[in-house]
Amino acid sequence: MINTLTDPPADSTAANALKVDLPSAKYSIFKRIWATYKNTPFKFKLGLAIIVFFVLLSVIGPFVAPYNPNANITSSAGVNLAPSATHLLGTDSTGEDVLSQVLIGTGPTILLGLITGVIATSFSVIVGLLAGYYGGIADEIISLFTNVFLVIPALPLLIVLVAFIQGGNITMALVLSVLGWPWGARVIRAQTMSLRNQDFVAAAKETGESSLRIMLVEILPKLVSIIASSFIFTVLYAIAASVGLMYLGLGDVNSITLGGMLFNASNQSAFILNEYWWYLPPGLIIAVFGMGLVLLNYGLDEIGNPRLRDASKRQKIGKRNIRPSDPTPVLALLNRQVGLFGRISKLPFEEEAGKNKSKKHSLYGRA
Amino acid sequence: MRFILRRLWFYVVAAFVAITINFIIPRLMPGNPLEAYLGKNQGSAVLTHSALCAIAEQLNTTYQHCGHKQPGIFVQYWDYLVNLAHLNLGVSATYDTTVAHEIALTLPWTAALVGFSTILAFALGTLIGIVAAWRRGGATDGSLPALSFFQGIPYFFLALLLQEIFTVHWHFLPSTGGDSTSVVVGMNWPFIASALEHSILPAATLVLASMAGWSVGMRNVMLTTISEEYVLAAQAKGLSTRRVVWTYAARNAILPNIAGFANALGLAVSGVLIMELVFSYPGIGNTLYQAVTGEDYPLLQGIFLVISLSVLAANFIADGVYVILDPRTRRRAAD
Amino acid sequence: MKRLFSPKKSENLLLDLSGSSGPDLDKPVLSVEDFSIVYRSAHGDVKAVDHVSLELARSEVLGLAGESGSGKSTLAYGACRLLRSPALITGGKVTYAGRRAPREGIDITSLNAHELRQLRWKEISIVFQSAMNSLNPVITVGAQLDDAIKAHMPLDKHDRHERAGTLMDLAGIPRQRLRSYPHELSGGMRQRVMIAMALAADPDIVIMDEPTTALDVVVQREILTQIIEIKEQLGFAIIFITHDLSLLLELSDRIAIMYGGKLLEIAPTKNLQHKAAHPYTEGLLASFPSLTGPKKALAGIPGSPPDLRSLPPGCPFFPRCRHAGAACRSVDMLLKNVSKTLEEVHLSACPFHPGPGADKRWRAPDMIEDVIRIGGGEKTQSDPGYIDSLETLEKGSI
Numbered sequence A: 001m002i003n004t005l006t007d008p009p010a011d012s013t014a015a016n017a018l019k020v021d022l023p024s025a026k027y028s029i030f031k032r033i034w035a036t037y038k039n040t041p042f043k044f045k046l047g048l049a050i051i052v053f054f055v056l057l058s059v060i061g062p063f064v065a066p067y068n069p070n071a072n073i074t075s076s077a078g079v080n081l082a083p084s085a086t087h088l089l090g091t092d093s094t095g096e097d098v099l100s101q102v103l104i105g106t107g108p109t110i111l112l113g114l115i116t117g118v119i120a121t122s123f124s125v126i127v128g129l130l131a132g133y134y135g136g137i138a139d140e141i142i143s144l145f146t147n148v149f150l151v152i153p154a155l156p157l158l159i160v161l162v163a164f165i166q167g168g169n170i171t172m173a174l175v176l177s178v179l180g181w182p183w184g185a186r187v188i189r190a191q192t193m194s195l196r197n198q199d200f201v202a203a204a205k206e207t208g209e210s211s212l213r214i215m216l217v218e219i220l221p222k223l224v225s226i227i228a229s230s231f232i233f234t235v236l237y238a239i240a241a242s243v244g245l246m247y248l249g250l251g252d253v254n255s256i257t258l259g260g261m262l263f264n265a266s267n268q269s270a271f272i273l274n275e276y277w278w279y280l281p282p283g284l285i286i287a288v289f290g291m292g293l294v295l296l297n298y299g300l301d302e303i304g305n306p307r308l309r310d311a312s313k314r315q316k317i318g319k320r321n322i323r324p325s326d327p328t329p330v331l332a333l334l335n336r337q338v339g340l341f342g343r344i345s346k347l348p349f350e351e352e353a354g355k356n357k358s359k360k361h362s363l364y365g366r367a
Numbered sequence B: 001m002r003f004i005l006r007r008l009w010f011y012v013v014a015a016f017v018a019i020t021i022n023f024i025i026p027r028l029m030p031g032n033p034l035e036a037y038l039g040k041n042q043g044s045a046v047l048t049h050s051a052l053c054a055i056a057e058q059l060n061t062t063y064q065h066c067g068h069k070q071p072g073i074f075v076q077y078w079d080y081l082v083n084l085a086h087l088n089l090g091v092s093a094t095y096d097t098t099v100a101h102e103i104a105l106t107l108p109w110t111a112a113l114v115g116f117s118t119i120l121a122f123a124l125g126t127l128i129g130i131v132a133a134w135r136r137g138g139a140t141d142g143s144l145p146a147l148s149f150f151q152g153i154p155y156f157f158l159a160l161l162l163q164e165i166f167t168v169h170w171h172f173l174p175s176t177g178g179d180s181t182s183v184v185v186g187m188n189w190p191f192i193a194s195a196l197e198h199s200i201l202p203a204a205t206l207v208l209a210s211m212a213g214w215s216v217g218m219r220n221v222m223l224t225t226i227s228e229e230y231v232l233a234a235q236a237k238g239l240s241t242r243r244v245v246w247t248y249a250a251r252n253a254i255l256p257n258i259a260g261f262a263n264a265l266g267l268a269v270s271g272v273l274i275m276e277l278v279f280s281y282p283g284i285g286n287t288l289y290q291a292v293t294g295e296d297y298p299l300l301q302g303i304f305l306v307i308s309l310s311v312l313a314a315n316f317i318a319d320g321v322y323v324i325l326d327p328r329t330r331r332r333a334a335d
Numbered sequence C: 001m002k003r004l005f006s007p008k009k010s011e012n013l014l015l016d017l018s019g020s021s022g023p024d025l026d027k028p029v030l031s032v033e034d035f036s037i038v039y040r041s042a043h044g045d046v047k048a049v050d051h052v053s054l055e056l057a058r059s060e061v062l063g064l065a066g067e068s069g070s071g072k073s074t075l076a077y078g079a080c081r082l083l084r085s086p087a088l089i090t091g092g093k094v095t096y097a098g099r100r101a102p103r104e105g106i107d108i109t110s111l112n113a114h115e116l117r118q119l120r121w122k123e124i125s126i127v128f129q130s131a132m133n134s135l136n137p138v139i140t141v142g143a144q145l146d147d148a149i150k151a152h153m154p155l156d157k158h159d160r161h162e163r164a165g166t167l168m169d170l171a172g173i174p175r176q177r178l179r180s181y182p183h184e185l186s187g188g189m190r191q192r193v194m195i196a197m198a199l200a201a202d203p204d205i206v207i208m209d210e211p212t213t214a215l216d217v218v219v220q221r222e223i224l225t226q227i228i229e230i231k232e233q234l235g236f237a238i239i240f241i242t243h244d245l246s247l248l249l250e251l252s253d254r255i256a257i258m259y260g261g262k263l264l265e266i267a268p269t270k271n272l273q274h275k276a277a278h279p280y281t282e283g284l285l286a287s288f289p290s291l292t293g294p295k296k297a298l299a300g301i302p303g304s305p306p307d308l309r310s311l312p313p314g315c316p317f318f319p320r321c322r323h324a325g326a327a328c329r330s331v332d333m334l335l336k337n338v339s340k341t342l343e344e345v346h347l348s349a350c351p352f353h354p355g356p357g358a359d360k361r362w363r364a365p366d367m368i369e370d371v372i373r374i375g376g377g378e379k380t381q382s383d384p385g386y387i388d389s390l391e392t393l394e395k396g397s398i
């Protein structure tokens, strides 16, 4: 307890008022990392973990693949084998080891998505920044163009383009990029427009910074989360589209990719013959990787929007979820509601649940 | 009203761009459509020179032995527009019917499937989002991350899985086709019942795959809407919880979702086109695939055009709904 | 008092005005006793309202003033149980005794959600700070007004519309504005709509949370005049919240001053203005130029509002008070009547202030022995009891 009589008197007021809470300085770096980790949304962590896992898998994959998937037809007896100790994921209709194909094929599939993501997003950033920053007639035209591309369905165009521009995975990535940029450009343009009108841009103009410098140094860093989210969606779109096109037999189906595996599996009736070891691994990898991307994006949303992050948190008081519609809880009532075995039996606002509507009584009838 | 007119103008431009792309693409393609056509119909008939030239004209292409010269590109473009205006999409190289007829046969199947499934997915997803947000931290909310699995999965793979489970394994539902072969196409009950039965799996695929996106979108907007002061004000007014949730929170939170309809519809259409192949569904996606493998340019062009215009029309409707639901757009013509 | 807005149809008023069950008209319409509210947080609880006691008389305008962040809104919304998580009411009682209430009043802290819905708006309504944000932007103001009427009055559609029109008249808005959307109205018009809305169910108490802060001075004045006019007609009581003490001096019957979640002073307006009995109030009064007198220097109050997560024991104003002494850190924050007359009550929480009408000569707080004796040090720390009981709750055993 503070000894009031020996404490310094009045003149300590200023010092007291200035005392600032500096929790960060008190903790070690590990504690701070731990705190950061704890404060990161679960979705973000899960998504990142999934993505890191598959990226690692595709890097290490080719080195640990047990068989050479290009050494065609190991033996005619080894065709369509169910999983076993020698072939952990069985073999396909040409006797090739499915596990090896998966380990080697994941890389190119993800890479194609990433390449498309980088190309298309760079384009979105350039177009979005320029249109949003300069505005005017150029912006009108560009945004009309992006909006038009946004509403014209991409896939028929993709099918036509990929079917006739024959080429490998790089070609496919280029074609996908051509059709993949409008969405990102649109959101980046909108955000740039709102940033352009803010004080810090005006201040930078005052000091005579060049437009290019303002765009790159002042505005671009503030677009990071939007760019990240647009990149994530582009990668997701590119993987789904490339796999879909390959399933149609378009593109380089003979290269070892997950899409090519699915094409061959379905072509060789793996689905009808229920050769799950053949079609499930590539499909599930695509689905789970896609899920990772989606989760990562939701996590980014929460990080970028503190209001959403706060609102997303479970609101609990005394072990009880509190909903937005609930009246402010009263401690005395919480206490009273603790029943046998220490369980909170019922909170006052729960009566609302409406089980016994007939027992509704008037507020005023309690007199 | 001004907003609608502005949007209408935008859609006219978009349609024009789609029509132009449709004109340009085949002309950028390697190979000669006439040769493709002839290759397809080899041996079926020996064509006279004049018949050949007629087909060449039909296909908007040159044939070296024909007397007439290829008209200039702008004349071609004008002819193309005139033909379009007469709903003349040319003759299919593979099916020996007009493109318009082929599309008229297949488009209703796809349109019905996509229309129904997208609206169902939107309704279900939005509902889940509302519940998840209002009971944040509850079971519904907790299961949303798991739903994102369906967002990452390619449509056709989900279709293959459902087909595997429900038809190959359990013989529960018909696996392929649009109706059973024993019924007569038309407005009769056996046909409709059969068509419905055959569309359960394709529709389920679409709904499952697109619902998750709507749910999470709705949940996030709803969470931020709930913390708006007008929701608190509605509670302060002593309105019932139901009224607060629907009229004051969900009513407003649904707007961004409707604005995002364009994007979602494009994805759904793309997904459906591939998925139809899995179910051998007699829709336009299957025909598109046939056209691609058969290098059937007129059909390809026609299908691309019709799909683009349908999506534009659907988006225009969604815009209209948005205007009805958000009075603010009626004054300041938003972007 | 003649009430303009007694319901037309046979509304089931549970108040029998002739009998004995009605409330005691001399008793306050709302009394807050020892009320405490915290916002739970991982970094310590924010004690936004700390042991506050307050009474609101019938038809009275009570001003609630204090810097922003002092807990005014928390107190008002908390009394209606409108605060969202992580708010928790940790103690105290709020008794409502309006016209329709039973004689002994209703303890709002013991009501469930269903009962609260009947109480809200019909008994206590609120005019929120920003009318733009408190009106749903995509629904017409008429529909929103109708929602409020419908929830509390058994009127048919036509009568509801008629009532909405009367309310618009009362608040000084043309009736055809009922069909407008909020964005089609000016700021002042929107706030008038909110005032009409607040009167929709004929409440006994209207809480006004900075209703004019967002408006320009001219509109502000018009609206305040209108509020007072309507109040004279209908006779409801007002809790008027603002950080602008000068406004309250013209408007309210009594003024309560809040600081750091605590009440520092409550007095009739005249007393507070001329015989303030708390250094914080004196600081507030000195920080605005008087409209009539010569322009004073904006003396203001140095320093910044306290961190409500870890208030030091004793007087919360201690760090910024120019009269502070060591003993201030151990005083009890009890409001004591310092009034010199019997009929007036003037409460102040500063035990060292020489008092209203005194010669205003301060003695250093350290030297006042009896005060040092009062502040034993132990009792001053605000009651941590709720933390224990919460922990017990969270551990799940008792």
Ligand SMILES: Nc1ncnc2c1ncn2[C@@H]1O[C@H](COP(=O)(O)OP(=O)(O)O)[C@@H](O)[C@H]1O
Binding pocket: C039, C041, C046, C048, C066, C067, C068, C069, C070, C071, C072, C073, C074, C075, C085, C086, C308
């Ligand atoms: N949701 C909340 N969570 C945590 N602290 C809050 C919350 N809302 C308000 N506070 C804190 O409670 C205190 C009182 O806030 P408020 O009642 O809004 O003050 P006033 O209305 O006087 O400006 C402030 O210090 C504020 O920081």
Ligand code: SF4
Binding pocket: C278, C279, C280, C315, C316, C317, C318, C319, C321, C322, C323, C324, C325, C328, C331, C349, C350, C351, C352, C353, C365
């Ligand atoms: S108790 Fe002390 S610090 Fe508080 S107001 Fe009075 S003199 Fe100032």
Ligand SMILES: [Mg+2]
Binding pocket: C069, C072, C073, C074, C209
């Ligand atoms: Mg406030």
